[in-house]
Amino acid sequence: xxxxxxxxxxxxxxxxxxxxxxxxxxxxxxxxxxxxxxxxxxxxxxxxxxxxxxxxxxxxxxxxxxxxxxxxxxxxxxxxxxxxxxxxxxxxxxxxxxxxxxxxxxxxxxxxxxxxxxxxxxxxxxxxxxxxxxxxxxxxxxxxxxxxxxxxxxxxxxxxxxxxxxxxxxxxxxxxxxxxxxxxxxxxxxxxxxxxxxxxxxxxxxxxxxxxxxx
Amino acid sequence: xxxxxxxxxxxxxxxxxxxxxxxxxxxxxxxxxxxxxxxxxxxxxxxxxxxxxxxxxxxxxxxxxxxxxxxxxxxxxxxxxxxxxxxxxxxxxxxxxxxxxxxxxxxxxxxxxxxxxxxxxxxxxxxxxxxxxxxxxxxxxxxxxxxxxxxxxxxxxxxxxxxxxxxxxxxxxxxxxxxxxxxxxxxxxxxxxxxxxxxxxxxxxxxxxxxxxxxxxxxxxxxxxxxxxxxxxxxxxxxxxxxxxxxxxxxxxxxxxxxxxxxxxxxxxxxxxxxxxxxxxxxxxxxxxxxxxxxxxxxxxxxxxxxxxxxxxxxxxxxxxxxxxxxxxxxxxxxxxxxxxxxxxxxxxxxxxxxxxxxxxxxxxxxxxxxxxxxxxxxxxxxxxxxxxxxxxxxxxxxxxxxxxxxxxxxxxxxxxxxxxxxxxxxxxxxxxxxxxxxxxxxxxxxxxxxxxxxxxxxxxxxxxxxxxxxxxxxxxxxxxxxxxxxxxxxxxxxxxxxxxxxxxxxx
Numbered sequence: 001x002x003x004x005x006x007x008x009x010x011x012x013x014x015x016x017x018x019x020x021x022x023x024x025x026x027x028x029x030x031x032x033x034x035x036x037x038x039x040x041x042x043x044x045x046x047x048x049x050x051x052x053x054x055x056x057x058x059x060x061x062x063x064x065x066x067x068x069x070x071x072x073x074x075x076x077x078x079x080x081x082x083x084x085x086x087x088x089x090x091x092x093x094x095x096x097x098x099x100x101x102x103x104x105x106x107x108x109x110x111x112x113x114x115x116x117x118x119x120x121x122x123x124x125x126x127x128x129x130x131x132x133x134x135x136x137x138x139x140x141x142x143x144x145x146x147x148x149x150x151x152x153x154x155x156x157x158x159x160x161x162x163x164x165x166x167x168x169x170x171x172x173x174x175x176x177x178x179x180x181x182x183x184x185x186x187x188x189x190x191x192x193x194x195x196x197x198x199x200x201x202x203x204x205x206x207x208x209x210x211x212x213x214x215x
Numbered sequence: 216x217x218x219x220x221x222x223x224x225x226x227x228x229x230x231x232x233x234x235x236x237x238x239x240x241x242x243x244x245x246x247x248x249x250x251x252x253x254x255x256x257x258x259x260x261x262x263x264x265x266x267x268x269x270x271x272x273x274x275x276x277x278x279x280x281x282x283x284x285x286x287x288x289x290x291x292x293x294x295x296x297x298x299x300x301x302x303x304x305x306x307x308x309x310x311x312x313x314x315x316x317x318x319x320x321x322x323x324x325x326x327x328x329x330x331x332x333x334x335x336x337x338x339x340x341x342x343x344x345x346x347x348x349x350x351x352x353x354x355x356x357x358x359x360x361x362x363x364x365x366x367x368x369x370x371x372x373x374x375x376x377x378x379x380x381x382x383x384x385x386x387x388x389x390x391x392x393x394x395x396x397x398x399x400x401x402x403x404x405x406x407x408x409x410x411x412x413x414x415x416x417x418x419x420x421x422x423x424x425x426x427x428x429x430x431x432x433x434x435x436x437x438x439x440x441x442x443x444x445x446x447x448x449x450x451x452x453x454x455x456x457x458x459x460x461x462x463x464x465x466x467x468x469x470x471x472x473x474x475x476x477x478x479x480x481x482x483x484x485x486x487x488x489x490x491x492x493x494x495x496x497x498x499x500x501x502x503x504x505x506x507x508x509x510x511x512x513x514x515x516x517x518x519x520x521x522x523x524x525x526x527x528x529x530x531x532x533x534x535x536x537x538x539x540x541x542x543x544x545x546x547x548x549x550x551x552x553x554x555x556x557x558x559x560x561x562x563x564x565x566x567x568x569x570x571x572x573x574x575x576x577x578x579x580x581x582x583x584x585x586x587x588x589x590x591x592x593x594x595x596x597x598x599x600x601x602x603x604x605x606x607x608x609x610x611x612x613x614x615x616x617x618x619x620x621x622x623x624x625x626x627x628x629x630x631x632x633x634x635x636x637x638x639x640x641x642x643x644x645x646x647x648x649x650x651x652x653x654x655x656x657x658x659x660x661x662x663x664x665x666x667x668x669x670x671x672x673x674x675x676x677x678x679x680x681x682x683x684x685x686x687x688x689x690x691x692x693x694x695x696x697x698x699x700x701x702x703x704x705x706x707x708x709x710x711x712x713x714x715x716x717x718x719x720x721x722x723x
Contacts, residue, residue, distance in 0.1 A: 061521045061522050061524075062522075063476070101722075102451070102452075102721075102722035102723070104448060104450040105444055107474070107477050107478060107519075111524065129450070153452075154334070154336065154378040154380070154389070155389070155390075155410055155452075156722055157384070158383050158384045158722075159722070161383075161384040183336075184336040184378065184596070186337075186351060188351050188380075189380070189383070192384075193384065201524060201525065202524060203524075
C-alpha cells in the first residue's frame with residue numbers, strides 16, 4: 001500500500017469513527033515500514049481536524065467527536081512507540097488536566113480534554129480525584145504550559161484554590177497558565193483564587209486557552 | 216329552590232387528601248411487566264458487572280453480607296437474592312419531620328409533596344430597575360430561600376437551597392453555616408448538604424432542638440443524599456454519607472443520577488437499568504448498615520443533550536425518567552424523590568413555564584412521593600425566590616389536576632340540572648356556593664380581563680407580581696423562632712465544626 005493510501009485509510013478510520021480500522025492501519029503502516037509521522041499528521045490528525053471543523057460548524061456533535069477521537073487515539077497509541085523520538089505535528093502547548101482531589105466526576109473534564117486535543121494541544125489527562133501534589137508533579141515532569149482542573153461540587157472547589165497555592169510553592173506558578181472549570185465554578189471563583197482562565201464549557205475552554213497561549 | 220346566602224355558609228377549602236383513593240389518574244409510563252424487566256436488568260448488572268466501591272469500609276460490610284468483593288479493584292458484585300431481600304427490609308412508608316412543621320407521611324399511595332430545589336450556586340431576582348439579574352449565592356440566601364419555602368403552603372420539605380459560596384476556601388465549615396441558616400428559615404424536614412464528617416453535627420442539631428438523643432433517632436430532620444457517580448462508581452463521598460447517616464438513622468436518599476448517552480445508555484430503558492442498579496445498591500448497603508433504615512428511591516437522571524454538550528433538566532426525557540422512577544418506586548413499594556418542576560431557562564419565561572409543567576405534572580400524575588425542583592432555573596445552577604413563588608402556584612394547579620374527576624350521584628348533580636332547566640344558571644345553588652372555594656385559585660397567575668388586570672396590577676407580568684409577594688415575605692414573614700438558649704447551643708456546634716475545619720484537609 002502506498003504512503004498516500006495508508007494516510008487516506010487512517011483519515012477515513014477517524015472520519016468513520018472506526019477504532020478497529022485505525023488500529024489495523026497503524027499496524028499495517030508499521031509492518032510496511034511507512035513514514036509513521038506522515039500517517040499521523042496526514043491521516044489521523046487530518047481526520048480529527050476535519051471532524052473538529054464540522055463540529056465547529058455544528059454539522060457534527062459530541063458523540064461524533066468523542067468516537068473520532070477514540071479512533072485517532074487508538075491508532076496513534078500503536079504508532080507512538082515506533083516513532084523513535086520523532087514528533088508528529090506542531091503542539092500548541094502541553095496541557096495537564098485533572099478532576100480535582102476529592103471529586104470523581106470526569107465526563108465534562110474528559111470532553112474538555114478531547115476538544116483540546118482536537119485543537120492541537122498535547123493533553124495529559126491525569127484522571128479524576130487527583131491529589132493536588134500529583135497534579136503539580138505532572139506539571140513539573142512534563143514541563144506543562146497549562147494546567148486545568150475541574151470540580152463538580154462546591155465541597156471540592158476548595159482544592160482548586162489549594163492547587164494554586166501548591167503551584168506557587170513549587171515555584172512554577174509564574175510559568176504556567178491555570179484554568180478552572182466545572183458546573184459550580186465561575187469567573188468570580190477564578191478571580192478569587194487567582195486562576196488565569198475560567199471556562200464555562202469545552203468550547204469556551206479551547207477558545208480562551210488558544211487566546212491565552214497567543215494562538 | 217332554597218337559596219343559601221354566601222354569608223350564611225362556611226366555604227370549605229378542600230382538606231388535603233392524604234392517602235390517595237383516586238388511582239384512575241395515575242400515570243404509568245411503565246407497565247408492571249416493564250418494571251420487572253428493568254428490575255431484573257438492574258439485578259443482572261449488580262450480579263455480573265457489579266459496582267466500584269472505593270471505600271474499604273463498604274467493601275467490608277458487603278463482604279460480610281455475602282457479596283463478592285475484589286479489594287484490589289474495589290468491584291463488588293451483589294447476589295440477586297441478597298439485593299431482593301435487603302430491599303424488602305426498607306420501610307414502605309415513613310414520616311418525615313422537622314423542628315416544628317407538621318410531620319408528613321411519605322410512601323406509595325400518598326399525594327405528591329414538594330421540596331424547594333437545591334443546591335444552586337447562583338441567585339436570580341429582580342433588581343430595583345425591574346431587571347432580572349443573577350449573582351453568586353451566599354449564606355444569607357440560604358436563609359432567605361428556606362424562609363420563603365417555609366412561608367408557602369406547598370413545601371413539606373426543603374433541599375439546602377444554595378451554596379454559601381463566600382465560605383468556600385475560607386477555612387470555615389461551609390456546610391455547618393449553611394445548615395444553621397437553613398434550620399432557622401425552614402421548620403420542616405431537609406435533604407441537607409452536610410458533608411460526611413459533619414453529619415454528626417447534624418445529629419447534634421436534632422438533639423438540641425428535640426431535647427434528647429432518643430427523640431433525635433426517632434424523628435430525624437435530615438435525609439442524606441448518597442449519590443453514586445454513574446456509571447456504577449461509589450466514591451468516598453458516598454461511603455462517608457451512607458455510613459455516617461445510617462449511624463444516626465437518618466433517611467437514605469438512593470439517588471440515580473445517570474446521564475443518557477454519557478454515563479448510561481442513550482436509550483431511556485437502558486439508562487433506567489443503570490440508575491436503578493445504583494439506587495438498589497445504595498438501598499442494599501443502607502439496609503446492611505442499619506436494617507430498617509428509611510430509604511427514598513430517587514432520580515435526578517436526564518439526557519446529555521448531544522447537540523448542546525450538557526445535561527438538560529427541562530427535557531421531556533427528564534419528565535419520562537422521573538415518572539418511570541415513580542413507577543419503579545411503586546413496584547418496590549418505596550417512597551420516591553424525583554426531579555420536577557424544573558427548567559433549563561435562565562429567565563422566568565415561556566420556556567420555564569412549559570418545562571416546569573411537563574417535568575412537574577408527569578411526576579405528579581405518576582404519584583411521586585416528593586418532588587424537588589421548585590425555584591430552579593438554568594438546569595439547577597440557579598435558584599430564584601420569584602420562581603419559587605410562581606412554582607408554588609404551579610404546584611397548587613398540578614395538585615388540583617391530580618384530583619381528577621369524581622363521578623357519582625352527587626357529582627353528576629342531575630337534580631340541579633333538572634331544577635335549573637334550560638336557560639337558567641347555577642350560580643346560587645347550594646352546591647356552587649359550598650364549593651366556590653374548592654375551585655382552583657391561583658395566587659399569582661392572573662385570570663382577570665385586561666381592564667381589571669391593568670387596574671389591579673398595572674399590567675405587570677406574573678413574575679413581577681411574584682416578586683412583590685416575595686419581597687413582602689422576606690420583610691414580614693417570621694418562621695417559628697428557635698429558643699434563645701437552643702440557638703446558642705446550635706451556634707456552639709457550628710463553632711466546633713469551624714474549629715474542626717481548621718485542622719482538616721479532607722473534603723469528606
